[in-house]
Amino acid sequence: MDQIINENEKTWDAVADQFLEASALPVWGPFGIGDDLNLIPQIEGKRFLEIGCGSGRSIKYLTDRGAQKVHGLDVSSVQLVEAARFNKEAIDQKKVELIKGRMEDLLSIDPVDFVYSVYAIGWTPDPETTLKNIYSYLKPGGSFVWSWDHSFFTDVLYEDGKFVVKYPYHEEVLHSFKNWKKEGSTANIAYRKTSTWFKLLRDTGFEIIGYYEPAPKDLSRGFDDPTKYYSIQKAEKVPSTFIFSCKKQ
Numbered sequence: 001m002d003q004i005i006n007e008n009e010k011t012w013d014a015v016a017d018q019f020l021e022a023s024a025l026p027v028w029g030p031f032g033i034g035d036d037l038n039l040i041p042q043i044e045g046k047r048f049l050e051i052g053c054g055s056g057r058s059i060k061y062l063t064d065r066g067a068q069k070v071h072g073l074d075v076s077s078v079q080l081v082e083a084a085r086f087n088k089e090a091i092d093q094k095k096v097e098l099i100k101g102r103m104e105d106l107l108s109i110d111p112v113d114f115v116y117s118v119y120a121i122g123w124t125p126d127p128e129t130t131l132k133n134i135y136s137y138l139k140p141g142g143s144f145v146w147s148w149d150h151s152f153f154t155d156v157l158y159e160d161g162k163f164v165v166k167y168p169y170h171e172e173v174l175h176s177f178k179n180w181k182k183e184g185s186t187a188n189i190a191y192r193k194t195s196t197w198f199k200l201l202r203d204t205g206f207e208i209i210g211y212y213e214p215a216p217k218d219l220s221r222g223f224d225d226p227t228k229y230y231s232i233q234k235a236e237k238v239p240s241t242f243i244f245s246c247k248k249q
Contacts, residue, residue: 122189
């Protein structure tokens with residue numbers, strides 16, 4: 001597991017500059033999805049933790065709207081440098097704390113009202129530990145909302161002029177993508193069935209309040225090329241993203 005996380009960390013340091021304007025609140029994924037779901041009904045005066053804060057855009061969205069405190073966790077030092085630059089004023093005011101670390105390692109923070117993650121949770125090779133950690137950070141009744149590539153979207157590719165199911169949906173294995181976003185970088189991602197995520201969340205103790213598979217809203221955020229992973233043509237046929245809204249019981 002350590003080898004997987006270490007390699008992913010090096011990759012994110014190498015490709016960080018390509019994700020400065022990646023999907024961030026109020027949207028929950030590519031194609032502008034999720035901003036109409038009201039998944040964070042109250043921001044002002046609340047305490048937050050973001051898993052995989054990246055360049056810090058979601059953090060600033062929250063502090064600009066009155067969040068009391070936002071902790072941002074990321075494995076990439078390079079990402080955190082940009083997040084610190086982008087949130088300098090809020091950091092100076094002690095409204096933001098950036099943490100370099102793994103989601104699989106337990107943090108020492110005061111309980112928060114809300115844990116959220118935009119396209120980061122799926123990177124963990126140890127979802128049981130990651131979800132257990134997240135559960136422990138929340139106040140009783142606290143919320144956990146997160147998004148990730150839809151489990152079926154990852155199985156569909158464009159070949160010979162049509163979309164085909166390339167990978168078995170039932171096969172939950174680790175994929176290593178060589179030269180991911182940059183020559184020499186490897187992304188290690190284990191895609192899991194949607195039913196697996198439901199089980200993992202419930203086994204952790206979460207109550208699942210909502211599950212969403214939004215249709216694309218902003219096609220300008222995708223590629224007008226069916227051969228691309230996040231192609232407009234693919235997103236119009238297969239949901240690109242799922243979003244879970246959960247509560248600590």
